[in-house]
Amino acid sequence: MARGTVELDEVERPFVAQLKAMGWRHVHGSELSGPDDQRAYGDVLLARRLGSAIRRINRVSGTGERWMGDADVDSAIGELRRAACNVATKKLKDVNSDVTSLLLSGTPATGHEVHHQGKTVHVQYVDWELEGLDDAEILKRNEFLVVDQLRVRAADGKDVVLDLVLFVNGIPVVVIECKSPDVKDPIGKAIRDLRAYCGEPLDDDVRAPHDRPSGVPELFASVQLLVGASGDEAALGTITSTEEHFAAWRSVTPDYDDDAALVRALQAVRQDDGRRLLGDGQKLTDQHRLAAIVLKPRNLLNIMRHYVFEMPVQTKEGEPPLTVKAVCRHQQYRAVEKIVAKLRTGRTRLDPAAEDDERGGVIWHTQGSGKSLTMAFLARRLQSSRDPELNRFTLLVVTDRRQLERQLSAAVRVSGRPVRIAKSQADVEGMLRRAGKPGGRAVIFAMIQKYLGRIPGLVGETANDDRDPSVEFVEAQERITDGGAAEEAADPAPSEDVIEKVRRRFSECSTSPYVLVLVDEAHRSHSSVLHACLRDAVPNAARIGFTGTPIMKGKLHDTGRIFGLEPDDKFLDAYLMDEAERDKVVVPVRYEGRGPGPRT
Template sequence: MARREAERDEVERPFIDQLVSMGWTHVHGPDLGAERSYDEVFLTKRLAAALTRVNRLAENGEEWVTGTQADRAIGNLRRAARNIAGRPLLAANRETTDLLLHGDLVKGDEVHHHGTDQKVHYIDWDIEDPERVQRNEFLVVDQFRVRAAGAGKDGEVVLDLVLFINGIPVAVVEAKSPDVKDPIGKAVRDLRAYTGNPLTDDGRKDKERPRGVPELFASAQLLIAACGETAALGTISAEEAHYAPWRSVTPDYRDDRALRRELEETRTADGRRLLEPGAELTEQHKLIAVVLKPENLLNVIRHYVFELPLKVKEGEPAKTVKTVCRHQQYRAVEKIVRKLRTGRSPLDAGAENDERGGVIWHTQGSGKSLTMAFLARRLHSSRDPELNRFTLLVVTDRTQLQDQLSAAVRVSGSDIGVATSQADLEGRLERAGRDGGRSVIFAMIQKYLGSIPGLGDTRGDDRALAEDFEQARERVAAGADPEEVADPKPDEATKRAARREFRECSDSPRVLVLVDEAHRSHTSVLHACLRDALPNAARIGFTGTPIMKGTRKTTGEIFGLEPGGGFLDEYRMREAERDKVVVPIRYEGRTGPAHVRDKRELDEKFEDLIAPLDGDARQRIRNRWAPPTGRDVAESTSMIRAKARDMLHHYVLGAMQFGFKAQVAAVSRRAAVLYRNALRDVRAELLARVRDEFGPEAQEALRQKRSEEYTRDELLLLRAWHYQELLRRIDFVPVISAGDEQKSGVWREWTDKDKQDEHVERFLEPFPDLPPDNPWEVVHGPAEHPVPEEAPVPAGGLNPWSAPGPSATVPAAKPPIAFLIVKSMLLTGFDAPIEQVLYLDRPIQDAELLQAVARVNRPSPGKEEGRVVDYYGVLNNLAVTLAAYQGAPPTLGATRLSDGLPALEEAADLVELFLVGLGVEDLSSRAKVSEAMLTLHDKEQRATFDRLLRKFMGALDRALPHEDALWQVPNAQSWTLLQKRVRRHYRDAPGGGFSVRGYGRKVRALIADHLELPEIEQAIAPVSILATDFDEIVDRIPDLRESAAEQVQALRYHLEERAQRDDRPVYRQLSKELEEVLREFDGRWDKIKERIGPLIERARDAEQPDSEVADLSPLEQRLYAQLGDRLSDHPSFAVPDTAFLRTLTQEVCAEIVDRVKLARYTGDDGDVAELQSHIWQRLRRAGLRAQQGGLGPLQGLSNSLAGYAQDHLESFRAEGRAQ
């Protein structure tokens, strides 16, 4: 099946059939006919009819919009959509979206509105009323042709599917055959190209990408990439990584089986089932069934699409990105809405407690803040008065978390208030649920409750965490309840004391309390207070951490559990990793046990920690600290310095070179400050080593070694040399609470709230001017302050000998912060995608451990995993550190670095078995690689090789830098070299080139040098036969078969590319002769090489302009060739002489330019017909006559030239401007 047929039959047609079964109307694009012109993106006739249908008087339902008012509203919408010149598409989309959501203001009717201004709504958004939903027209158009503003036929593109509501394009679907490689990625890249804002890593040249038609996307809210087997949802500004599949069908369907039954029972107009029994229910089915159901689409566009601010470097203009909910966020919010609608409040008859609550357990990092924002928008933008009057009270227990949540919810458009005191909170709550009280209130209620276990103020808390950890372990060993030890519950007396702090503020049932971190036992205290302050409120608990068995009962009593004891919604770590909502976490241990059981174990731990020091230093520490306590060891300056050295080395070898940052969790506030000093000291030590030990001689010696042979210390010095400019500038900043030292101000820089906020903001900012991620380019140049001074500092890629740190030419005003050092602050609820490593040097257990580990799982471009490096042994024995979960410990969400080794070995075996199956067993020489390259002549085999190699490279990237993974690096180098040769030889990739951007960054850094060795590059022929050294390199290939095959592939690629750009007869003839040669001399490479040479020369000759027209413009030269080909190939015309053809070319070109440069020329059918008429007259005046056939041949020639002009309209217009 041809690719286009596969897209139509396996993707587009099932997509359309399912939409039609849900109430959509389908029209084939060309059948729209006179309803539109190609440069109009709106279906204005349908829109005008919808405006009359949608806008009705509230009192009697009569239509009131006149034709004049409809025209005005349509005109304003069209102007907003077309106003893209000189401003980003996102700005035009914002203006258009505002009109769609809120309507356009027009002068009202004198009779009905007494002349007052009224809103004309383009869409009826009332999803609660099925009859009003049906007032909208839902139309899907396939093969929708649209022309870019000001462009001609060469500016036209055909979209696979465009979804309209009332004639307004709101969604665009790009379909790809499931048989192509990476169909969803290809679809996303095409979608972004259509928007006129292609992805930065698209990799295709401008002429290879689809033409941009941004006007169509000015009103588009959703973009969908589909391939039949799956589909991914995104927006106009979403990166490829942000397109997400839709895996849930609840709450619209009970489960997947319910959707399957519906699809199996539904038949198309011609009797086909939407899903045959036994066929797979795909993610495309799910996305269509949920997102594109008419009322749901209205719901998603109105409530689940936001613009979010992006983090930018200091001094850069603000940026936003348009985002749409993921399936788990939509699912959770809609379940909450259903509970609010169907559950009983305490005021309803027969209700003993509130029945509208529940618990949302969504794993750490899965978008809880945005889920709350979507909920606020869903409630407050609803047309249902039962929903839009709700006041939301969001209760958090940390200031930083409150700031983060309030910033996220602010994009919902709801009024936001942050309670600054108990009196302020009570005043706000008095208006809750009443007229004028609709808002979102944030409060930290525990701040007003005094000293309550689990809630008390921990500012300046310098408890000995190590001793607390040991005491807790001993209590559990003695028989105490591990859960009570980990999270002690307040007693009844404490609850009663807390309840006296709050009075009743509102008895309205239109209050929804959202409690963050609902897994904590102190939630019962908050509940007691809130029950008094808001006795009839609904309550939803959010948690990102598994709830302990005992706490689960209490949590259920507070928020309510579903039948069977389940939560209202769950989204676990495994799902989040599969959806790429979070990145996987890997951990590695650096020391011994997490706790000290006895004197002998403490001594062993002590000796373990001082092992890196020399003998005299070890003895001095023994004398000072013997017998040491656990805290003594943890706060020892020498111990901290030794660990800080290891942390910095680990950071330089890993996260720093990719632009990521780190966090240190220390055992005490004092230890946090000591870590800052130690990290600064060991940084100076490392830079000194670079200066003294890594001069030109050391560098040259290292260049002589293969990268996989570098020792860890050699690689450390190399990386530090690369990134010395950044390494010199980075800062290490404690963020700790204030204590008794506050009066002296000794730690004010680290404890002051304003300074902490500034430090966190700087930590979240990217490093300044990171080197470009180009592993193939090596450019050498001087740095401003190189270390050592006489050593040249390269600037460029990621391979071991390119890519230094950022340029020193524009020093940052303040040093970039690379490390945050904390005790307890920022270990929970801190959302920092730029953080990749957590260095753990403190005891930590149970829920706090699960939350701390999740600090590094936030996704960020280029971040393929998070790392936890354990210096305290916390992760060595999860039965101890997660004891509170009583025999059923939850998944930690992190795996050991070594856990990836078996998968790596398996993936390597699969690649090796595949190659051996083809007879490829040795790639040690150039000749062997060439032989393997020719063996992979079958396209399907090449696709299989790519797939297996991609799996292997991914496994290698996940296992690195584990030393047992390094032995696979030679395989990675050999196999990617073969892949490079194969891709270049068969010209499989766009442009005929080769890129390994799909591989992990650690792997790319290791294979880059090998792929760019001069002896390798010099053996690979250029992509194009027009390259000056093509013949020279091909002639140097010793193997006759390889040499001839290279010529065949190069010529075939050249002819296919030229045929797409300029379909001249010479290219068609050469392609025909090439295939004849291959058929006639099948396998006889000497004969093929003998015949292929002249064909290549003729192809080159076709590129050379005739000497007679060398002085003409490039466009005139191309038109000269077109005219010559057309006249020579047509039997009715005599072969023209050069002088006549030259003159004729200039006259025809001038005629075309004169016509298309007119402002009124739009390129529609009438314009093209008029252009053809003028060309015909010009040909006649020039004296061109057909020898036979009358006027028909001349008519045909003028038609083809008008078509050529339209296909190259921009070139002819540019010619006019140049004149």
């Protein structure tokens, strides 16, 4: 779309400058038709750059020799190009799914007759190695290119000009639409234009077809992320996201300690004209945050590989679910990366001088903020990792609600991870015995009723599907107001006799440290019984507790003892109700109790 001076000066150019500071190369769209790239307006791949990347990435294991000839490279590019061209006869989301599989897994090809003995190998388009590499090495292995004002010829013969397109190895993976902050609803306008460019306008886009930009769906066949930006604001989505599912990115951790640290980093960078990337007195914006975290080359590859996947969404009762392409929100990415960091750096019980496992923690994300997807992203982050220290983990997910078990298992299954549902304690123990062994890697789901069995006053015989954690908290507050003890208000604490009686049912299953236990509603009293049993069954496992219910004072100590708290009794990650309301993740809800009661 046509751009004005404000859009160019306050949105597009600052965005490009920040990308360049992180290692992105920049060219103007018109330059791609020159002798170096020889791109025609109908080309969506930068074939020369892609060919160079394919030769560079695909080498003989051990020797590092390049083996692909021109014909091999042309064949690999042809596979990607043919898959993208299918938008002429198939839905964009289906074509995008096929192309994404090629990007993640590569395309099969006949290997070198000497080096591979003619066996089938998978030719890779992207070097996904991230672990243990510094940023400079990642920039050497892949080419990160931002192109402004990219002209693309649509099927109707009209030329469409895209504000910013981000290419990795000559493949378009991010499209950014910039709007002046002076126009009304700039982010909404950007999103509507992005979806029109995809060839699939939003239902509420009331513009006449001739007033909308023409669609160029072939370019979006490989695109993983869409960004609408207006300088102060920015929102992240995918090719299937409706306007309400585009979201701001408001976290700067774990890359930066806080906003102030990002401000200092931006102020330290000088642009080509000598000006600072963030001038004195200039405020930090959501555009700065999104660019700094999501579009940092290392993080972009991480997000593309682990934090974007397809999932079914029920839109109307009685109708089949729609498949959408989901991307993480900032709190989900932040929490998962913190868990990964602790798994890497925390001591296990097998380490010298370590009395307890130090890789655990509590994730406190308010109800309705997507904890099930956070677990799914975690499963994908670990088991799709190229790092053997991460991808060998067996995950055990324990919940007390069948409905939540179904939600969690569905979310993890669509992430591409093997899922096993345990029907009994014997099932769980049999699956855990395979942990840390070949073929034992999986995500295991267990209902606490099936795993622990009935414990009078703590665990019933059936799932607690009717339980509403938010209502339970209000009721607990009222019991405290009436004189009840905070330690007993939320749940009755199990006695040592009860714990010991249940423990006698369990035996050791695995001593592997590559077991990660995820416990939903981790503040509840049955967690202490579960903890004791798991210490016997998987003594060297790491434990992460998830909850979104306010934890009563009496439960904080016990929850921290089981899962571990950070210094100053802090959770590993917290996403509070006011943050979720600001992000429009949940609808504002206010509970009126008879007294405030203590809460943490």
